[in-house]
Structures are given as structure tokens and as C-alpha cells.
Amino acid sequence: MTGTPSAPGSGALSLCGVCTENRCCIGPLDIFLDDEDRTRLGITTETISIEGEGPCRFLGERGCVFGSRKPFMCSIYPVAPMLPLEPLRLGSHETCPCAGEELGEQATAARRAIQQKLRTADGRKLVRKIAEYYDGELTPLK
Numbered sequence: 193m194t195g196t197p198s199a200p201g202s203g204a205l206s207l208c209g210v211c212t213e214n215r216c217c218i219g220p221l222d223i224f225l226d227d228e229d230r231t232r233l234g235i236t237t238e239t240i241s242i243e244g245e246g247p248c249r250f251l252g253e254r255g256c257v258f259g260s261r262k263p264f265m266c267s268i269y270p271v272a273p274m275l276p277l278e279p280l281r282l283g284s285h286e287t288c289p290c291a292g293e294e295l296g297e298q299a300t301a302a303r304r305a306i307q308q309k310l311r312t313a314d315g316r317k318l319v320r321k322i323a324e325y326y327d328g329e330l331t332p333l334k
């Protein structure tokens with residue numbers, strides 16, 4: 193459960209830390225996990241759930257304690273897949289102050305990571321769960 197602490201919050205790439213409140217790690221929130229996440233992180237549950245408005249139990253003083261090993265869903269945030277999954281379209285989540293901005297390399301990396309997940313049944317299930325979870329809360333990326 194250790195790793196190099198990342199910048200505050202969950203966002204995968206350069207934008208994380210833009211907001212100082214770590215909004216992406218504050219509940220209420222569900223982080224869905226696939227087998228790959230569970231094996232990597234040593235977590236046995238399907239979901240990391242944050243009930244109420246408190247912080248995720250994995251949010252340390254210097255950001256996510258998992259660092260770059262954080263759950264897939266967190267690693268692509270604020271980017272998320274939109275429904276329907278085909279053709280793949282991406283949006284940014286409204287909770288993040290970067291929503292609606294052009295996310296450039298972050299969006300490209302997230303797209304690549306999502307496409308990789310879509311190659312397996314388990315990964316596909318995870319991508320669908322994420323898309324359903326954020327449905328209606330995403331601003332389409334240009």
C-alpha cells in the first residue's frame with residue numbers, strides 16, 4: 193500500500209494539484225476496482241467507497257498514498273469514458289476545476305489507457321461502471 197506520493201488529489205497527470213481541496217478524493221465517492229487494481233493494491237473489495245463528505249482513507253498529506261499505482265479510475269481522472277462506449281468518447285468530470293478545458297496529453301494518455309482496458313472482459317466491465325457512474329456529469333472533451 194505504499195508508493196511514491198503524488199501531487200495532491202487523484203488526477204493522473206500534470207493537472208493534479210490545480211485545486212488545493214483535492215476535490216477528487218473527497219466523498220461521497222465510489223472508486224470501482226478491477227482485478228488488476230485489486231492485485232496491484234492488495235485490496236479485496238470491488239469498490240473503495242467514501243461515504244459522507246470525508247476524505248478517502250488513502251489520501252495522505254502529500255496526496256494519494258498509492259502514488260502512480262493508484263486505482264485506474266483515479267489515474268485517468270478528471271477524464272472519464274462517456275456512454276455509449278462505442279465509439280469511445282471522453283468527458284471531464286464537473287467536480288474538477290479543469291472540466292471543460294482542453295486536457296491535451298492527459299486526454300491522450302487516458303484514451304490510450306481506456307482502450308487498453310477495453311481489451312479484456314474485466315477491464316471492459318470497469319470502464320462501463322465508470323461511464324455509468326459519471327453519466328450526466330461529464331463535459332465532452334473536444
Ligand code: SF4
Pocket residue numbers: 201202203216217218223240248249250251252255256257258262263266
Ligand atoms: S485512492 Fe487515492 S487517488 Fe483515489 S480517491 Fe483515494 S486518495 Fe484519491
Ligand code: SF4
Pocket residue numbers: 200201202203204207208209210211212213214215216217269270287288289290
Ligand atoms: S479535482 Fe482535479 S485539479 Fe483537483 S486535485 Fe483532483 S484532478 Fe487535480
